[in-house]
Amino acid sequence: MNLLEFSEYFLLIALAIYAIANLRIATRKTIGMGLVGVAGLSIAVATILILVQNLYQIGFCRDIATALVILGPIGTITFARVLRGWKNV
Amino acid sequence: MYDIITIIKSILLIISGCFVLLAALGILRFKDNIPRVVYARVHILGVADSACILALLLLGEPFLAGAYFILTPFASHAIANGFYYGEDTND
Numbered sequence: 456m457n458l459l460e461f462s463e464y465f466l467l468i469a470l471a472i473y474a475i476a477n478l479r480i481a482t483r484k485t486i487g488m489g490l491v492g493v494a495g496l497s498i499a500v501a502t503i504l505i506l507v508q509n510l511y512q513i514g515f516c517r518d519i520a521t522a523l524v525i526l527g528p529i530g531t532i533t534f535a536r537v538l539r540g541w542k543n544v
Numbered sequence: 545m546y547d548i549i550t551i552i553k554s555i556l557l558i559i560s561g562c563f564v565l566l567a568a569l570g571i572l573r574f575k576d577n578i579p580r581v582v583y584a585r586v587h588i589l590g591v592a593d594s595a596c597i598l599a600l601l602l603l604g605e606p607f608l609a610g611a612y613f614i615l616t617p618f619a620s621h622a623i624a625n626g627f628y629y630g631e632d633t634n635d
Binding site: 461468472477479480483490494495501509520521529531532535536537539 | 546554558561567568576585589593599600604605619622625
């Protein structure tokens with residue numbers, strides 16, 4: 456295992472731990488906490504997919520990561536808008 | 545032996561991994577009974593977002609890093625704004 460592979464595996468493990476932590480946050484009782492958890496989970500999974508593509512040369516991971524990176528924040532913004540309500544526009 | 549670009553890349557990837565680990569630790573450390581803990585967690589989310597943007601740049605995905613760099617401040621602001629107006633009495 457060379458130095459670059461080692462650092463990629465280290466980042467992969469760190470992101471897996473971060474994804475599990477975010478999953479735990481996403482299951483809290485309030486909607487705001489769920490939004491925070493899902494926003495963190497989406498970027499963690501996208502980065503994990505890019506790492507998997509670099510490590511194992513799986514091409515379609517990049518397409519899924521692109522969809523996650525673009526649609527994740529847009530979904531978060533939309534849901535936060537619903538959470539905010541329409542009274543204080 | 546490794547060339548200098550590989551060494552710099554590896555060091556930066558390990559640094560971003562350390563930041564992601566610190567963010568995971570920080571996001572779990574706060575207790576739920578602290579008032580308005582969502583703002584603190586949005587702040588921690590920003591640390592991990594920056595680390596992931598750095599990692600995406602190093603892994604050769606500048607388009608994804610740029611798109612996320614533009615979109616993530618809007619998402620964080622939307623979460624905080626929605627919590628302030630929608631759920632300010634809870635949590």
